[in-house]
Amino acid sequence: xxxxxxxxxxxxxxxxxxxxxxxxxxxxxxxxxxxxxxxxxxxxxxxxxxxxxxxxxxxxxxxxxxxxxxxxxxxxxxxxxxxxxxxxxxxxxxxxxxxxxxxxxxxxxxxxxxxxxxxxxxxxxxxxxxxxxxxxxxxxxxxxxxxxxxxxxxxxxxxxxxxxxxxxxxxxxxxxxxxxxxxxxxxxxxxxxxxxxxxxxxxxxxxxxxxxxxxxxxxxxxxxxxxxxxxxxxxxxxxxxxxxxxxxxxxxxxxxxxxxxxxxxxxxxxxxxxxxxxxxxxxxxx
Numbered sequence: 001x002x003x004x005x006x007x008x009x010x011x012x013x014x015x016x017x018x019x020x021x022x023x024x025x026x027x028x029x030x031x032x033x034x035x036x037x038x039x040x041x042x043x044x045x046x047x048x049x050x051x052x053x054x055x056x057x058x059x060x061x062x063x064x065x066x067x068x069x070x071x072x073x074x075x076x077x078x079x080x081x082x083x084x085x086x087x088x089x090x091x092x093x094x095x096x097x098x099x100x101x102x103x104x105x106x107x108x109x110x111x112x113x114x115x116x117x118x119x120x121x122x123x124x125x126x127x128x129x130x131x132x133x134x135x136x137x138x139x140x141x142x143x144x145x146x147x148x149x150x151x152x153x154x155x156x157x158x159x160x161x162x163x164x165x166x167x168x169x170x171x172x173x174x175x176x177x178x179x180x181x182x183x184x185x186x187x188x189x190x191x192x193x194x195x196x197x198x199x200x201x202x203x204x205x206x207x208x209x210x211x212x213x214x215x216x217x218x219x220x221x222x223x224x225x226x227x228x229x230x231x232x233x234x235x236x237x238x239x240x241x242x243x244x245x246x247x248x249x250x251x252x253x254x255x256x257x258x259x260x261x262x263x264x265x266x267x268x269x270x271x272x273x274x275x276x277x278x279x280x281x282x283x284x285x286x
Contacts, residue, residue: 024059024061024258024259025061027062027070027252027264027266027267028250029070029268030268032247032268032271034238034245035271035273046274047078047151047182048076048269048270049205049271050078051205051247052081052249053082053188053205053206053208053249053251053252054083054084054249055085055095055098055251056084056087057091057098058091059253059255059258062265067101071105074269076105076106076269077108077151078108078109080113081112081134082114082116082205083115083117083118083208084118084208085116085118085119085130086130087119087122095130095133096137099134099138100137102138103138111139112142112186113134114163114186115162115163115188117165117208119163120166142159144160144161144162144168144170146158146159146174146175146176146177148181155179157183159175159183160174160186160187161186162187163187164188164189164192164195169187171192171199182272182275183200183201184202185204185205185246186205188208189208190206190208190209190229190246193246194228194241196242197242202244203245203247204244204247206247207248207249207250207251209250210255211248211263212236212262213259214260214263236248236263247268247270250263250265
């Protein structure tokens, strides 16, 4: 009887594990129309931003071609990569086909990339290889810096804040030299938002949490990655803090073990209204 019970329990465990693995292949294409809900920016020039976060190429269940097929018919003006591409040198060549796919999408304003805590696991020489691969394949990497693009006559400041989790963020440097425009922040760890009371931004894109990845009985990743935000129920999706909107992607890949429970891999399309309305007293730097 005991043996039969153990066999049944083993079979149930294997079935649940299989279901959790299959969840990693059910990639959600989420769309956020911030332009429709943003009272600070009147309807006008639109910017369609594709966000891909937390690829974790050691554990990713969507192929480059599947990624392209999901996005080929979407209008994409700019691509934002918000960190955690990989944590092993041998995975770097695996990134190249995905970057080739992003280039095939022909985003008019290019591809911008920031780094996450897993990228910094690499030895310095291997990290340099990763950064060079990104740049050689059309990505502009930002480490506490910013660049400006012109979208239909509107200035858009793209601000890349380095990883907060590994204590590499420098808000002063990131916002340095900005002129008035729509301020789009790219960063990996959303916890940085809690330290940005005196930094004005129009929208911030982040990842890091994987939506918990194994969200049972509690969000697995957040136990160590975001205790404060977990208590505030800021785990995934669109949130506001100090009346400023930010988005936490569930990410495309997985870490530790290639399963998901209560979360799905995510690709996100954000539609932004970039008409700039000057805020009296708003700071653009610390």
